[in-house]
Amino acid sequence: MKSFTTHTGIVAPMDRANVDTDMIIPKQFLKSIKRSGFGKNCFDELRYLDEGQPDQSCEGRPLNTEFPLNFPRYQGASVLLTRENFGCGSSREHAPWALGDYGFRAIIAPSYADIFYNNSFKSGLLPIILDGSTVDQMFTEMYETEGYELTISLKNQQVVTPSGQTFAFETDEFRRHCLLNGLDDIGLTLQDADAIHAYEVKLKDQSPWLFDAFKR
Amino acid sequence: MTMTTKTLYDKLWDAHIVKQRDDGSTLIYIDRHIIHEVTSPQAFEGLRLAGRQPWRIDSILATPDHNVPTTPKDRASGVEGIEDMVSKIQVKTLDENCDSFGITEFKINDRRQGIVHVIGPESGACLPGMTVVCGDSHTATNGALGALAHGIGTSEVEHVLATQCLVAKKMKNMLIKVDGKLGKGLTPKDVVLAIIAKIGTAGGTGYAIEFGGQVLRNMSMEGRMTVCNMAIEAGARAGMVAVDQTTIDYVKGRDFAPKGEQWDTAVASWRRLVSDENAVFDKVVEIDGSVIKPQVSWGTSPEMVVDIDGVIPDPVQEKDTVKKAGIERALEYMGLSAGQKITDIQLDRVFIGSCTNSRIEDMRAAASVVKGRQKAANVEEAIVVPGSGVVKAQAEAEGLDRIFIEAGLEWREPGCSMCLAMNADKLGAGEHCASTSNRNFEGRQGYGGRTHLVSPEMAAAAAIAGHFVDVREF
Ligand code: SF4
Numbered sequence: 001m002k003s004f005t006t007h008t009g010i011v012a013p014m015d016r017a018n019v020d021t022d023m024i025i026p027k028q029f030l031k032s033i034k035r036s037g038f039g040k041n042c043f044d045e046l047r048y049l050d051e052g053q054p055d056q057s058c059e060g061r062p063l064n065t066e067f068p069l070n071f072p073r074y075q076g077a078s079v080l081l082t083r084e085n086f087g088c089g090s091s092r093e094h095a096p097w098a099l100g101d102y103g104f105r106a107i108i109a110p111s112y113a114d115i116f117y118n119n120s121f122k123s124g125l126l127p128i129i130l131d132g133s134t135v136d137q138m139f140t141e142m143y144e145t146e147g148y149e150l151t152i153s154l155k156n157q158q159v160v161t162p163s164g165q166t167f168a169f170e171t172d173e174f175r176r177h178c179l180l181n182g183l184d185d186i187g188l189t190l191q192d193a194d195a196i197h198a199y200e201v202k203l204k205d206q207s208p209w210l211f212d213a214f215k216r
Numbered sequence: 217m218t219m220t221t222k223t224l225y226d227k228l229w230d231a232h233i234v235k236q237r238d239d240g241s242t243l244i245y246i247d248r249h250i251i252h253e254v255t256s257p258q259a260f261e262g263l264r265l266a267g268r269q270p271w272r273i274d275s276i277l278a279t280p281d282h283n284v285p286t287t288p289k290d291r292a293s294g295v296e297g298i299e300d301m302v303s304k305i306q307v308k309t310l311d312e313n314c315d316s317f318g319i320t321e322f323k324i325n326d327r328r329q330g331i332v333h334v335i336g337p338e339s340g341a342c343l344p345g346m347t348v349v350c351g352d353s354h355t356a357t358n359g360a361l362g363a364l365a366h367g368i369g370t371s372e373v374e375h376v377l378a379t380q381c382l383v384a385k386k387m388k389n390m391l392i393k394v395d396g397k398l399g400k401g402l403t404p405k406d407v408v409l410a411i412i413a414k415i416g417t418a419g420g421t422g423y424a425i426e427f428g429g430q431v432l433r434n435m436s437m438e439g440r441m442t443v444c445n446m447a448i449e450a451g452a453r454a455g456m457v458a459v460d461q462t463t464i465d466y467v468k469g470r471d472f473a474p475k476g477e478q479w480d481t482a483v484a485s486w487r488r489l490v491s492d493e494n495a496v497f498d499k500v501v502e503i504d505g506s507v508i509k510p511q512v513s514w515g516t517s518p519e520m521v522v523d524i525d526g527v528i529p530d531p532v533q534e535k536d537t538v539k540k541a542g543i544e545r546a547l548e549y550m551g552l553s554a555g556q557k558i559t560d561i562q563l564d565r566v567f568i569g570s571c572t573n574s575r576i577e578d579m580r581a582a583a584s585v586v587k588g589r590q591k592a593a594n595v596e597e598a599i600v601v602p603g604s605g606v607v608k609a610q611a612e613a614e615g616l617d618r619i620f621i622e623a624g625l626e627w628r629e630p631g632c633s634m635c636l637a638m639n640a641d642k643l644g645a646g647e648h649c650a651s652t653s654n655r656n657f658e659g660r661q662g663y664g665g666r667t668h669l670v671s672p673e674m675a676a677a678a679a680i681a682g683h684f685v686d687v688r689e690f
Binding site for chain 1: 237239240241243245247254255258266268271272274282283300302303305306309320340343345346355366367368369371372375378379380381383385387417421422448451452453471472474475478479482485517538539541542545636637638655657658660
């Protein structure tokens with residue numbers, strides 16, 4: 001996994017609440033058996049005026065010029081500013097993969113859907129929670145200032161605005177540790193293999209029906 | 217002496233703790249892992265790249281469901297019958313992964329194939345007291361059994377494959393109590409849509425929801441599955457219902473359910489899977505079931521729901537600017553205007569199926585409405601897609617397929633179908649669809665398609681009338 005320590009980047013808006021995973025990456029692109037290459041179809045239905053197909057080149061597709069991510073001023077953005085309940089809907093990890101592949105390293109919103117929040121950390125994308133009024137303020141500043149950039153430090157758990165204002169955010173210790181160091185959490189869990197085996201021994205004794213059910 | 221009371225969720229959680237780690241995270245043991253073709257390929261690839269093996273293959277059950285065609289013609293030639301090359305590769309990849317690791321899979325034309333969340337309970341692969349995960353958000357369906365079940369992402373699929381565990385953090389407890397008596401013609405789908413309308417799509421975020429109250433106690437297992445299925449649409453990863461005699465009766469005799477002496481031991485342990493009398497919930501929501509009316513979603517989020525006798529809401533009434541913008545955008549996308557009557561919406565297509573409503577009771581309910589009637593001419597297509605081969609066979613044994621076909625509906629092969637339109641079943645741009653599925657997001661059922669979420673009875677009545685009607689008076 002890609003690690004995340006500090007990052008400074010241009011902020012782009014997704015100024016709506018309840019942005020769902022079908023919007024982030026429409027289902028036809030989930031047919032891929034790879035983890036990469038979703039970026040060009042991130043927000044496909046909003047970015048383009050036609051219906052996108054998997055394995056199709058996006059060069060030359062008609063762009064929706066009213067969609068902010070297509071505005072020249074937001075090109076190269078790596079921080080997405082958005083509203084409540086971002087990432088609701090399906091458990092598809094293709095959603096954070098698509099955002100990451102597009103170039104986003106962090107998202108800022110007042111709240112996220114649980115599964116999306118969890119999936120983001122696994123793919124090196126940092127979902128930051130800031131309260132509604134801070135998010136409002138950032139939207140205003142971003143709209144007013146072309147090239148609006150934020151600096152994010154995961155280690156210090158803070159976001160710094162261009163004027164030097166600092167906002168603290170929280171992440172839980174385990175996820176932060178993994179993301180800061182780009183750790184493979186499977187490897188970490190396997191360090192506890194003995195505990196898992198011990199649990200299984202007890203389980204087999206108490207609830208034997210949980211094992212080999214497909215042989216019944 | 218201090219007594220500790222526990223909720224059902226507390227009990228399920230506590231029973232599955234492998235290790236409490238110093239950093240506050242917990243290793244939770246996973247009893248059952250269900251996989252399908254869309255969210256598993258990258259997990260298997262990751263496993264191979266790291267040179268790892270699945271920890272316990274007898275915990276895994278696989279089936280392809282999202283991409284499979286549902287017309288009998290395409291289905292006849294199995295995987296090769298999948299026209300879309302990309303879909304075909306995905307289904308083949310699942311087969312190859314399962315074959316090479318020795319994982320039990322109900323392949324495309326196995327009689328037991330079906331939507332993951334339908335086949336789990338149906339086969340007895342998912343049981344009360346289990347932790348169940350699947351790379352799919354509607355895994356909560358299994359919570360109806362008194363199990364802790366929730367969706368996970370692909371990295372977690374890989375993690376569970378490799379370690380049989382999840383690194384998790386305990387959620388908060390919410391109780392949604394639906395009391396009173398449901399009116400005639402009211403269904404579990406109406407109950408869950410009414411719940412989402414009340415608490416909102418983020419209302420359950422961070423919680424595990426236990427659904428209780430008299431209405432749930434009186435509900436069949438399949439009805440409870442419909443309710444738990446949509447917990448995620450209320451923001452909650454997991455929904456569950458306490459074990460009672462209905463649960464035990466449902467599980468008994470299923471293929472993979474314990475038998476003989478093991479059955480008795482299992483039942484004795486399952487009976488404890490209820491919240492203690494004085495258990496403390498972080499949040500309690502009470503709903504009067506007797507006032508619920510048939511529900512129809514009008515917008516692009518499952519909380520945008522009104523009663524069948526209601527009208528499309530007016531954004532002017534909404535004070536919150538973000539919400540107001542959401543309503544305006546939804547009206548535009550749906551091609552509807554404020555004040556319009558729900559019953560005036562003309563329908564182009566009807567979809568009866570999905571993991572929310574594709575079990576035998578749903579099939580029976582829809583058939584009973586269309587029996588002896590004819591699909592309206594303006595409804596171009598009405599498809600009925602059973603949730604599994606087992607449901608299909610049962611429906612056919614009861615003659616339900618004939619009833620649908622005679623009424624002008626199509627009887628299909630099992631799969632996810634038009635719920636998310638990854639296969640050939642989709643809405644055209646601008647088309648309105650009465651759908652028994654669970655999500656009405658923009659583009660969900662096809663590019664530009666307009667979804668209205670309803671119960672099987674309401675969808676069936678809409679197919680006949682050509683527009684929404686109150687099934688209670690139909
Ligand atoms: S039926 Fe729909 S919601 Fe259910 S698993 Fe399939 S695609 Fe997902």
